[in-house]
Amino acid sequence: MLMLLTAQTTQQHGVEERRELDELLSGVAAGNREALAQLYRRTRTAVYGLALSYVKNAHDAQDVTQDTFVRVWDSAYQYKPQGSPMGWLLAVARSLALMKLRQSSRQEQLEDEEWDAIPADSPSVTPEDRQVLQQAMAALTDEERQVVMLHAVTGLKHREIAHLLEMPLATVLSKYHRALKKLRVQLEGDDPR
C-alpha cells in the first residue's frame, strides 16, 4: 500500500514537473525572458551533466550548455507540448554536444582532456565532487558515462535514456549497472585485482 502510494506520488510529481516545464517552454517560445531564466535554473545541471558526459571537459561542456539554451530560445516554438519537455531539451543538448565533439576531433585535442573535467577555480566544487567527476570521466567508457549521468543527473528513466541514445533498453541497463559498479570500485578504493 505504502509502495503504491509512493509510486503514485512519484508519478504525480513527474506529471507536475512535465506540466511546469511545458509551461516554461511555451513562455520561451512566446519570447518571455523570465521563462527562459527559470528554465535555465531548473535544468542547467541536467544539460551540463549531459554535455560533460559527451565532451568530457569543463570548458566545452559550458559552451554546449550555453549554446543549448540559446538554441532553445530560438527554436522553442517547434516543441510540441504532448512530448517530453526534458527529453526534447536534452536531445537539443545532445546534438550540440555531438557537433562539439566533431569539431574537437578535428582540432586534435590533447590526450589529458579528461583531467580538465572540472573548472579549476570553481569555489562550489568540493574535493569529493572533483574525485567523483574525475572517476566518471576517466574510468567509464563514453556510453557508460552518458547512461549513468543521464540517470543520475537528469532524472530520465532508463526507457527514456534508451530512446534518447537510440540504444536497446537491455544495453542501457547493462551499461548502467556496469558503470555504477566501476565507479564504486574506483571510489571505495577496492582494487578488483
Add this chain to the structure above:
Amino acid sequence: MNDKELERRLEQAVSHAAPNDLEGILARCETQKGIVIPMTEKNSSKQSTGKKKWMSLAVAACLALVVVGGGAGYYYQSNNAVASVVSLDVNPSVELKVNKNEKVISATPQNEDGKVILEGLDLKGVPVDVAMNAVIGSLLQHGYVDELANSILITVEDDDVQRGEKLQQELTAQADAALASAQINGAILSQTLQYNEELSRKAEEYGISAGKAALIQAIVEGSNNTKTFESLVGLTVNELNLLYSAQNTTGTQAQEGSTVIGGADGPTEILVSNTIQTSGTASQSAYIGADAAKSAALKHAGLSPNQVTFLKAEFDYDDGRMIYEVDFHANSKKYEYEIDASNGQVVKYETEATGTAPSTGSANTSSYIGESAAKTAALSHAGVKESDTTYCNAWLEYDDGRAECYEVEFMVGSSRYEYEIALTSGSVIKHEVKTYSQPASGGSTTGTQAGNGGGTSSDIGSEAAKSAALKDAGVSASSATGMKVERDWDDGRLEYEIEFWVDSTEYDYTVDGTTGAILKRDTERHGSTGSSTSSDIGGDKAKSIALNHAGVSESSTSGLKVQQDYDDGRLEYEVEFRANGLEYEYTILASDGTILSHESDRDD
C-alpha cells in the same frame, strides 16, 4: 555505498560544477531572437570556429556514402545470395552476411557498440576471414577486448551444417591468430546454428543476436531453469562465458548434442548441433578470483584451508550480480557461501550439519488421525471444498521406513496444493501452492499415479524414471529403501522427482519425464548413528538456542516464528526471525538442541 548514494554524489558534483551564467545566455538571446539562420553564425564570445569545418565533414560523409552505395550495388547484382550469416558478439555485436564464395555481402551493427566497431570499415566484397581480422582489430583498438574481458562469441548461421561448421572452424582459427598477435589471451566461444524461429523471436525481442540468444538459452537450460533468459540478457559475452564454463566444468548439466527449446506442449523447436565450442579461458581479471573468494569464505567461517575438505568455488550470477559460490566441509558441517565476485563481500552463507542420521523405530499407528482427516485438515486450511478439486489424494508419507506425516495433494484450477499434516495432531506442518501454465494435454497432473493414463503420450512413466535413477546411481532396486516417486511439471516440462536411501546415503533425482534423461542428481551421506527422538527440548528452548547463537534478544526481533517439523525421521524445530536488518533461519534438533543449520540473509 549503494547505487542511490552513488548517483546522489554524482548529481551533487555536477550541480556544483554546472555553470551559472544566465546573463551570458540572455545577452546572446537578445541579439538573436527571431533570426532565422542558426545563432552559431553570429555570436562572438562563446562562438567556436567549427561551422565551416563541420560543413566540410558533412560533405565528406556524403561522398563516402555514395562510394559505399555504388559498391554495394555492384555486389548486389553480381553475387547477392546469402549463404551464411556470421555474427560476432563481445558486447558490441556485428553481423556479416556472407555469400557462397565466403565474401561479405553486408556488415551490420547489431547494437550501438557495434556501430563504433564498424565505423570506417568497408567490408563489402572482402573475404570473410579478412573481414573477421578487421573486426577483431577494431574491437581491440576500441578496447572492447582486453585482459578484463577477453571473450568473443562467433556464431555461424547456415542451413548447410557442414559448410557452417567448416566456416566456424576457419573463423575461430582466424580470431585466435588475431588475438594472439595482439598478445591477448582470448577466449573464443563458437557455434553453428540453423535458423530457428523461436530463438530469432527471442533475439529480436531483447535486441541481441541469435548467437547470443543461443548461448543464453544454453546457460538457462544448464541451470535446470533456475535462471531466466531475461536475467542474463544484459550480461556481456565474457560474463556469459564465465557462467557457461562454470556449468560445464562441474558437469551439473552437460551441454551436448542438440538443445531443445520446448514449451508446455513439448519440444517444438530444435537447434541442430548447438554444441558450443570453447577455446581459451574467460578472463576473471575484473573479479577477485576463485582463490580470493575461497579465502573470504574461510575467513568469515574462522577456518584455515587445512581444516576443511571439498573446498570449491565456482562462478554464478544471482540477484543481479556475479558471485562465487564457495562450498566446503568442516566439523561435520557443510558450508555454503555466496561471495560477491567484484569485492569479496559475503553476500549469503549457510551451514548445515551432516552428522546425525535418521533412526528407525516402531510407530504407534493407532494414534494417527487417518488419511481422511488429514485431507479434511488440508482442505479446510486452504478454504477449499473437495468438490472444487479436480484431484485430491492423501497418504502416509514414509521417510527411511518411518511414518513421517500425511501428505495431501489436490488441484484447484491450475493450482496445485501440497500439504504435510502432522500424524497425531492433524496440524499443518508445511504447505505449498504452485500455479503453473496448463499443459496442452489435459489432466496430466495426476500426482504419484504417474503412467496411469492422462499424461502425454511420450510420458515414460514412473517405473522407467525410477529405473533410470537407480541405474545412474548404480544401485539395485532391492537395496534402495524409502523410495519416493513424484510426478511434476516444472516450467512446462514433465519431470519425475525420485528419492531413495541406500544405507545412510540419501539420493535425490530429477528425471526428464519425456526422455528419461537425468536432469539433476544430489546425494547426501548422513552420519552413522542416530540419536533417539524420544526427548524433546521444546519450542521455547529451541527459540532461546537460536537467539543466543545469533546474539540477539527476543525483544529486538520481529516476525519470530517457531515451528515443529519432522525431517529425516527426526523431530526438529525451525526458528525464524528478523533482527538488525537480517533474516535468520535456524533448524534445531529437538532431541538435544543441536543447531543443524543456520542461515542469515539480508532482509530486503
